[in-house]
Amino acid sequence: MPDASDIPQLPRALRAPEPVIIVGMTLWAVAAVVVWLTGWGGDHALQISLVGLAVGVLGTTIVLVQRAAVRRGDRTAQRGLD
Structure with missing residues (x-):
């Protein structure tokens, strides 16, 4: 069985x-x-799309905060976010 050092990095x-977050x-x-413009799907569809956008903003914020922590050298920061 190969160990982790034998597996090439992506x-x-x-x-x-x-790119995934932006798309x-x-x-x-x-x-x-x-x-919003067409009214297609009603209010429920608008709420879902706005929540999806909010989750993207939250995810972006978490990634940026973690990267800043890595650059500062915080011990609690995630590793591998270079």
């Missing part, structure tokens, strides 16, 4: 959370605007 471009937030924002 390239930075495939590990980066930013997700953009899609939720587009959905919110479409639902």
